[in-house]
Amino acid sequence: MLDSYRRILRLPGALAFTAAGLLARLPMSMLGLGIVLLVSAQSGSYARAGAISAAALVACAVGAPVQGRLVDRLGQHVVLPATAAVFGLGIGLGLVAIHEGAPDPLPHLCAAVAGFALPQAGSMVRARWTYVAPPSSITTAFALEAVLDEVVFIVGPVLVTFLATAINPYAGLVVAAVASVTGSVALAAQRRTEPRASRRDSGAAVREKLAFGVVAPVVVASLGFGVLFGAAEVVTVAVADEAGHKAASGALLAVWAAGSLVAGFLVGALPSRVPPVVQLRWITAMLTLSVVPLLLAPNLWVLAGALLLSGLAIAPSMVATTRIIEQGVPRSRLTEAIGWFSTGLASGVAPGAAVSGWVVDTWGGSSGYLVCLGAGAAAFAGSWVIRRPRRPERVTVAEPEPAQ
Numbered sequence: 001m002l003d004s005y006r007r008i009l010r011l012p013g014a015l016a017f018t019a020a021g022l023l024a025r026l027p028m029s030m031l032g033l034g035i036v037l038l039v040s041a042q043s044g045s046y047a048r049a050g051a052i053s054a055a056a057l058v059a060c061a062v063g064a065p066v067q068g069r070l071v072d073r074l075g076q077h078v079v080l081p082a083t084a085a086v087f088g089l090g091i092g093l094g095l096v097a098i099h100e101g102a103p104d105p106l107p108h109l110c111a112a113v114a115g116f117a118l119p120q121a122g123s124m125v126r127a128r129w130t131y132v133a134p135p136s137s138i139t140t141a142f143a144l145e146a147v148l149d150e151v152v153f154i155v156g157p158v159l160v161t162f163l164a165t166a167i168n169p170y171a172g173l174v175v176a177a178v179a180s181v182t183g184s185v186a187l188a189a190q191r192r193t194e195p196r197a198s199r200r201d202s203g204a205a206v207r208e209k210l211a212f213g214v215v216a217p218v219v220v221a222s223l224g225f226g227v228l229f230g231a232a233e234v235v236t237v238a239v240a241d242e243a244g245h246k247a248a249s250g251a252l253l254a255v256w257a258a259g260s261l262v263a264g265f266l267v268g269a270l271p272s273r274v275p276p277v278v279q280l281r282w283i284t285a286m287l288t289l290s291v292v293p294l295l296l297a298p299n300l301w302v303l304a305g306a307l308l309l310s311g312l313a314i315a316p317s318m319v320a321t322t323r324i325i326e327q328g329v330p331r332s333r334l335t336e337a338i339g340w341f342s343t344g345l346a347s348g349v350a351p352g353a354a355v356s357g358w359v360v361d362t363w364g365g366s367s368g369y370l371v372c373l374g375a376g377a378a379a380f381a382g383s384w385v386i387r388r389p390r391r392p393e394r395v396t397v398a399e400p401e402p403a404q
Contacts (some may be wrong), residue, residue: 004140005271011132017125018191022148023184024084024121027176029156031118032057034172035111037092037164042098045129052094054116054350055108061346062260063116068123068339072332076336077188078123084184085115090114091177095170119184123338124151130326130334131195136271137171140356142322143268146315150261154254195331196403214328215337217385218321219344221284224379226348228287228372231356232256235368236307238357241363243300255304259311267316276323283320287313294369317379324386 032053039049071079094110096102122145129141160172166266234255240249272279290313293306321341329337352375356368 002269004271005144008129008133008137008141008144013190014129014132016188017128017187017193018144018148020183021125021128021184022152022183023123023179024080024119024187025125025149026121026156026159026183027087027116027118029058029073029181030160030172030176030179031060031115033157034164034176035162037105037161037172038095038169039098039171041164048104052107052111056111057350058242059112060118061114063118064120064123064273064342064346065339066116067120069177069333071120071124071127073197073333076127077191078193078197080093080119080121080184080188083119084181086117086163087114087119087185088181090117091173094336095341099170104137104367109191119180120335120339120342121187122184123337123342124334126338126390127195127335128193128324130295130331132193138326139267139271139319139323142326143271143315145262145322146264147268149318150257150264150315152260154257181312183282186285195334211348213387214324215340217375217382217387218325218337219340219382220385221280221379221382222341222344223348224284224375224377224382226345227352227355227375228291228348228379230349231368231371231375232310232352233336234353235360235365235372236303236354238360238368239297239303239365240300245300248300252300252304252307255306256311256314259308260314261311263312264315264319267319276320276327277383279322280317280320280386281380282378282384283313284376287317288373288380291369291376294372295366297366328387 009018035053035056037048038047039052043049067083069077090110090113094107097107097110126142126145130138130146133141160176161169163175235251236256239248239250240246240252250344287310290306290310294303294310297303297306322338325337325341326334352371356371359371360368
């Protein structure tokens with residue numbers, strides 16, 4: 001079962017860019033929580049902490065497609081070091097502003113700069129896979145990335161919490177900045193596996209359309225995913241709190257992530273020949289239906305089992321969606337298109353958390369899963385609007401270009 005993963009990781013340069021990309025995207029799961037932990041410790045205000053964190057996350061959602069477009073035009077080796085430097089600068093200035101008690105909105109602006117410039121390493125690594133891997137291995141490569149995303153979002157929050165609470169309130173964000181800069185520079189240095197920038201191709205390639213018939217419905221579906229993820233976290237904590245075991249909420253969410261991780265691994269090991277659009281429709285239907293047991297769970301043990309089953313649909317939906325993008329957009333716009341998918345996900349998390357919190361306060365804990373149900377239905381509807389993409393002409397690795 002591991003043979004599929006061994007084959008892709010043995011491709012020239014694959015293991016190196018996968019490791020660098022993993023380090024570079026670790027801050028994605030550390031930035032928002034790290035800001036909350038620091039600001040709440042310094043000021044005692046969770047409202048201010050949440051506002052500064054929101055500034056970073058919103059800016060990150062806005063910056064993802066912008067970075068993607070720049071990468072497609074200029075190349076990863078140009079954009080990655082620049083964004084990593086700006087991200088580190090934003091973090092550094094933000095830490096100084098918070099430490100010195102600078103008036104608002106200066107800390108918010110620093111956080112927004114950091115969020116906007118946060119290197120979109122996940123998108124760039126996925127673009128590299130389309131460049132170095134044969135068509136038969138793309139699904140396995142994207143499944144590996146989905147699994148690594150789950151690892152990032154399991155390890156990152158634990159790491160930043162430990163650093164901020166056991167070492168120093170500033171330590172979590174400092175480590176996030178160091179990880180981002182180090183991983184981004186290491187990824188940028190690997191020129192052999194970097195996709196060709198469109199500025200080197202003909203003018204016609206630069207003017208290729210983004211295929212909005214594919215991208216726009218994908219953004220709708222990803223927005224639904226984001227709302228579902230944001231709502232599920234808040235509601236699960238509330239349900240555990242109502243049961244008198246709030247501390248168990250972390251374990252419950254870990255079970256949910258574990259289900260996704262296992263499913264992602266299996267998708268990569270046992271790739272299907274079913275078209276990814278059809279896969280996404282079935283998976284979003286299963287994801288939506290899997291919310292129903294969450295609404296009806298009589299205790300936390302049953303809820304854990306229901307979360308495990310629900311998690312099984314998460315990584316496969318991410319893999320299918322990324323596969324649709326890979327097949328449906330021009331190579332010269334691929335990183336930008338993946339960035340739009342990331343934007344949809346990020347844009348849905350905060351509204352999902354806010355709306356579900358209001359529902360929980362009004363009608364009780366488990367009722368908040370109704371927001372997840374609605375979000376899953378929205379993602380399912382989006383999957384039916386996506387046009388079946390035609391596979392674009394692939395670009396394969398030839399001779400390495402000389403470093404510049």
